[in-house]
Amino acid sequence: MKLICIGRNYAAHAAELGNERPTEPVVFIKPDSAVLPKEQDFYIPEFSNEVHYEVEVLVKINKVGKHIAQKFAHKYYDEIGLGIDFTARDMQRSLKAKGLPWEKAKGFDGAAVIGKWLPKSQYENVDKLAFQLKKNQEVVQEGDTALMLWKIDELIAYVSSFFMLKKGDILFTGTPAGVGKVSPNDYLSGTLEGEEMFSINVR
Ligand code: ZN
Numbered sequence: 001m002k003l004i005c006i007g008r009n010y011a012a013h014a015a016e017l018g019n020e021r022p023t024e025p026v027v028f029i030k031p032d033s034a035v036l037p038k039e040q041d042f043y044i045p046e047f048s049n050e051v052h053y054e055v056e057v058l059v060k061i062n063k064v065g066k067h068i069a070q071k072f073a074h075k076y077y078d079e080i081g082l083g084i085d086f087t088a089r090d091m092q093r094s095l096k097a098k099g100l101p102w103e104k105a106k107g108f109d110g111a112a113v114i115g116k117w118l119p120k121s122q123y124e125n126v127d128k129l130a131f132q133l134k135k136n137q138e139v140v141q142e143g144d145t146a147l148m149l150w151k152i153d154e155l156i157a158y159v160s161s162f163f164m165l166k167k168g169d170i171l172f173t174g175t176p177a178g179v180g181k182v183s184p185n186d187y188l189s190g191t192l193e194g195e196e197m198f199s200i201n202v203r
Contacts, residue, residue, distance in 0.1 A: 001168045003030040003112050004159050005056075005085055009148050009174025016177050025150050025158050028102060030085075030172075034112040041201045044182065045108050048088035051182050054175035055133035055141045055190050058083045059152055060117060061169040068160040073153035076165065078120045082131055082190045082197035084113035085172050089181075114170065115190060115198030123193065127151050131192045135180070143176030 007026035008014040014021055036042055044051050058081035065076050085106070092105035120126060126145060133141040145151070150158065155173060159165070182188070182202045189199035 001032045001166070001170070002163070003032070003034060003170050003172060004163065004165075005030060005106070005172040006150070006155055006174040009150055009155075010143065010176040011147075011149060012177035013175055013179065016179070021149070025155060027159060027162070028106060029163075030107040030112050033109055034107050036110040036113050036200070040110075041203045042086065042110050042113070042182075043203045044184065045088065045110075048091055048105075050088065050090040052087045052089045052179045053133060053135070053140070053182055053188060054085040054087055054179050055131060055143070056083055056085050056172045056175050057081070057129060057131060057143075057145055057152075057192070058114060059156070059171040059173065061156075061165045061167060061171065063167050064165065065156075065160050066164045068157050068165070070153050070157040073156035076156055077152075077171075079117040080120050080123065080126060080129070080192070081117045081170075082115045082192045083172065084133070084188065084190070084198075084200075085175060086111040086113070086182075087179075112172070113198055113200060118192070118195070118197075129193055131190065133178075134189050134191075135182070136187055140180055141176055141178035145173070147176065148174065
């Protein structure tokens with residue numbers, strides 16, 4: 001199982017990190033060992049002093065596919081979720097400055113929070129899903145999939161032109177503006193269309 005993640009898919013978030021609006025999706029992979037086990041607290045890794053939360057809508061791939069046409073992409077998922085792409089921002093910044101891969105900053109153990117899954121059929125339109133992240137009960141990130149630069153079906157078509165998608169793979173669709181640092185004892189919770197999808201303690 002692989003986690004395929006999209007960077008800079010919301011213009012306001014790209015701008016807050018000083019990145020240009022990309023001309024094609026920014027793609028990276030997290031290993032399956034990055035998945036934070038269910039009910040487990042998130043431990044800030046010792047190699048970073050600036051771990052950021054990034055709340056993202058998730059899509060679970062339901063069958064094998066390669067070079068998937070955008071018009072058929074909807075057949076490759078029937079569950080939607082919400083999660084966090086934890087990022088060691090200080091490390092990512094220095095790796096980026098040196099032109100090196102970001103994997104260490106994005107793929108460390110526990111760096112992928114995956115909340116519960118809900119059937120896609122529950123939603124009228126996956127391209128219009130409101131979501132938010134609260135830190136210690138205060139809203140820190142708010143987004144809507146309508147604001148994605150590349151919509152879910154476009155992302156599936158794009159990503160599958162490089163990587164064969166397999167059943168169980170998870171697509172992290174990018175984070176909206178408002179990313180920020182976590183500290184020990186923070187409590188994070190995410191909602192999708194008003195429903196709580198995950199909650200975690202930071203240690
Ligand atoms: Zn992200």
